Amino acid sequence: MKARSFFLCLALGVPGIAHCASPDAGQTLFQTQCVACHGASAEGNAALGAPALAGQPADYLRRQLQHFRDGQRGTQPGDTGGALMAPLAKTLTDTDAQAVADYLSGLAQPVVAASLQGDAGNGGKLYQAKCAACHGGKGEGNPAFSAPRLTQVGDQYLLRQVQHFRQGLRGYDGQDRYGKQMKMMAGTVNDAELQDILVHLEQLGAQ
Structure with a gap:
């Protein structure tokens, strides 16, 4: 855990009283x-x-x-x-x-167990073309673009989230700038391509 040099004050709900x-x-x-x-x-x-x-x-x-x-x-x-x-x-x-x-x-x-099957080679090509610019060449994430790490997160979770972006369950709010970007990108791959990308990420995470 990262060392912290300050105290966090949490309000107790009583006016004028706080707990540090x-x-x-x-x-x-x-x-x-x-x-x-x-x-x-x-x-x-x-x-x-x-x-x-x-x-x-x-x-x-x-x-x-x-x-x-x-x-x-x-x-x-x-x-x-x-x-x-x-x-x-x-x-x-x-x-x-x-x-x-x-x-x-x-x-x-x-270490998160993989559950999907697909063409990792094709997934690697698709990932580099569509995802790497924001999420890093090895799925490591990129704080400069506020992009999360994609390896060892859980392939079923990632699959569901891309589906949510497609369906408007994520990225629907105008203030969610990064979510809107992902909503657009989620529509650029079909189901088979998405699964290949996720299998590629599984392999990256296992390295």
Whole structure:
């Protein structure tokens, strides 16, 4: 976990009274609110449709928590996972969201089992042509473009999220600039091509 040099003050709901938490507030928040779905080490849970979060860029994680909280994600009918996340995110302040994101970004990247089959060679070509400019040549993510890591997140989760972008369950809010970009890109590959890309990412993550 990254060392933190400041204290996080969490309001208790009583006017004029605040509780100053320790620098471990992000870990505490994760363990009390997130671990049941995302796993003790943030390794994800495929059975629950929960992605691995460990090792993702902090800025990306913080932004997604804020999007869930502010209605930019998780409000569309049919997004069952988002509907679970939104009320949890609404309990977080900006400081809380940053603390959780910082904690998760400092965790070791997990090993997530692959479940898809496809043509990894074709997927590699498609990935380089359509995805690498933002997400990195090896799926490592790119903070400069606010693009998350795509390896060892969970192939079924990634498959479902691209489908959500296509269906308008993500990227629907005008304030979600990066989501709108992904919504457009999700429509440039068919189902077979998408599966090939995900198999390629599985292989990258196993290296």
